[in-house]
Amino acid sequence: MNNFILIFFFLFLGLLLQRVKRFPTHIYKVLNKIVIYFCLPAITLYHIPKIKWSNDLLFPIGAGWITFVLAFFFFHFLGKRLGWSKKLTGCLILTAGLSNSSFLGYPIIEALFGKRGLETAVLVDQPGTFVVVSTLGVFVAAFYSKGTPDTFGIIKKIILFPPFLTFITACLLNIFEYNLNDSLQSVLLKIGSLVTPLALLSVGLQLTFDRKSQHWKFLKLGLFYRLIFAPLIIFVLYVFVFKQNSEEIKITIMEMAMAPMITGAILASTYGLKPKLSSMMIGFGIPISFVTLAVWYFVLSFI
Numbered sequence: 001m002n003n004f005i006l007i008f009f010f011l012f013l014g015l016l017l018q019r020v021k022r023f024p025t026h027i028y029k030v031l032n033k034i035v036i037y038f039c040l041p042a043i044t045l046y047h048i049p050k051i052k053w054s055n056d057l058l059f060p061i062g063a064g065w066i067t068f069v070l071a072f073f074f075f076h077f078l079g080k081r082l083g084w085s086k087k088l089t090g091c092l093i094l095t096a097g098l099s100n101s102s103f104l105g106y107p108i109i110e111a112l113f114g115k116r117g118l119e120t121a122v123l124v125d126q127p128g129t130f131v132v133v134s135t136l137g138v139f140v141a142a143f144y145s146k147g148t149p150d151t152f153g154i155i156k157k158i159i160l161f162p163p164f165l166t167f168i169t170a171c172l173l174n175i176f177e178y179n180l181n182d183s184l185q186s187v188l189l190k191i192g193s194l195v196t197p198l199a200l201l202s203v204g205l206q207l208t209f210d211r212k213s214q215h216w217k218f219l220k221l222g223l224f225y226r227l228i229f230a231p232l233i234i235f236v237l238y239v240f241v242f243k244q245n246s247e248e249i250k251i252t253i254m255e256m257a258m259a260p261m262i263t264g265a266i267l268a269s270t271y272g273l274k275p276k277l278s279s280m281m282i283g284f285g286i287p288i289s290f291v292t293l294a295v296w297y298f299v300l301s302f303i
Contacts, residue, residue, distance in 0.1 A: 007104065007286065010197045014204015031202040032266045035195055040130070040263065041166035042191035043102070047126050048170035049179065057127075059238060060120050060252045064099065064128035066237070067230040067256055068136055071097030074225065088218065090144025091274035095281040096222040098133055098261035099230070101125040102195070104286065105258045109251055112297060120248045124255040126167075133263050134164040145271040199262040206269065206279040215277040222260070222281050227292040231257035239303055250300045257296045259285035 017023045051057075071093050079089035099105070102125045109121040138161050142154040158164060173180070180188070234256045238244045265278040 006196055007200060010200035011204045011207075011283065011286070014201045015207060016204075017201075018205060025205050028202040028205040029270075031198045031205075032270055035199050035202070035263065035266060036270075037162045039192055039195040039198065040163045042188040043195065044126060044130065044163060044166045044170045045173075045180070046185060046188040046192055047122050048167065049173040051123065051126070051174060053174075056248070057123055059242075059244060060123040060248060060255075061128045063124060063234050063238075063252050063256050064101065064132050065136075067099070067233065068093075068097040068129075068132045070233060071225060071230070072136075072140065078221075086144045087273045088277070090140055090271075091268045091277050092218060092222050092225075093140050093144070094133075094137060094264040094268040094273065095260045095278050095285075096225040096230075098129055098137065098264035099226065099256050099258040100261045100286075100289075101129045101255045101258055104262075104289075105255050108258070108293065109254065112254070113247065113251055117247075117251050120251040121255060124252055129261060130163070130263075131167055133261060133267065134158075134161055134167060137264060137267055138164070141267050141271040141273065145273060199266065202266065203262060203279050203282045206275055207283040213276070213280075215274070215280055218277060219280050219284060222277075223285055223288060226260050226281075226285060227257060227289055231296060235299075245303045250303070253300060254293065254296060257289070257293055259289035 014028075018025055075089050075092045075096070078084070079086075079092075101121065105121055105125060106118060109117045113120075135158055138158045139154055142157050231253050235253050238249050238253070260281045262282055265282045268278040269275040
């Protein structure tokens with residue numbers, strides 16, 4: 001419950017600070033960089049070395065990759081067909097294609113499935129959606145923010161993206177079974193815990209409720225994909241095609257039904273891909289997702 005309170009507290013704090021005349025609302029750019037360059041790498045270094053690998057992990061890990069690739073083709077096709085700008089297409093791919101599997105997903109999964117459920121949630125998030133945003137996400141952000149794509153430049157940005165470098169380091173620690181000392185792990189955990197307040201404060205500082213905004217129809221489409229279509233694809237694929245019905249599969253589907261990933265929205269905003277729409281996807285997606293998650297949990301109780 002405390003996690004849910006924090007989510008809404010920092011989101012509304014950002015909204016309130018917008019109304020403080022002398023408050024530098026552009027500080028969200030600094031917050032974004034702190035989240036991307038410090039908090040996310042800390043989470044990776046803390047969790048990845050602890051994971052025990054097996055073939056069964058492919059289902060929770062693969063879900064984030066599947067839904068993001070599908071989002072790329074889905075919105076790229078619609079963008080070409082309907083004449084959208086590249087920035088609009090890129091924004092929808094980044095925000096609708098990635099689920100908030102960590103600081104929204106973790107507390108919800110723990111509340112519904114207990115501490116053991118977090119083990120699956122970490123798998124969905126870390127080698128799944130987190131690596132997707134660190135690789136394909138950076139590619140999409142760089143590709144759609146430029147008039148002409150620079151392949152070498154995009155690859156360079158992915159390789160030098162701090163969270164991606166940290167992920168590679170964490171994987172090596174896992175392979176060689178090297179454990180960081182307890183003091184360092186404690187520091188990493190504290191730094192990683194700043195993701196939720198800083199990211200949501202950043203979103204709140206950018207979020208606007210303009211009834212005349214041209215983004216409403218795109219918001220509806222993006223949230224439809226994120227909250228309904230993406231988890232439906234994983235549900236049909238895993239349950240009916242691959243005949244999987246374990247608790248891990250249920251957790252994976254619930255993770256795919258989470259609101260849009262805040263890191264994806266931050267990445268879109270940082271690269272100038274419709275910052276207002278990306279903030280709206282988070283600001284409206286989080287409260288609406290509580291309703292759709294309840295529906296998904298009810299559906300999954302029957303398998």
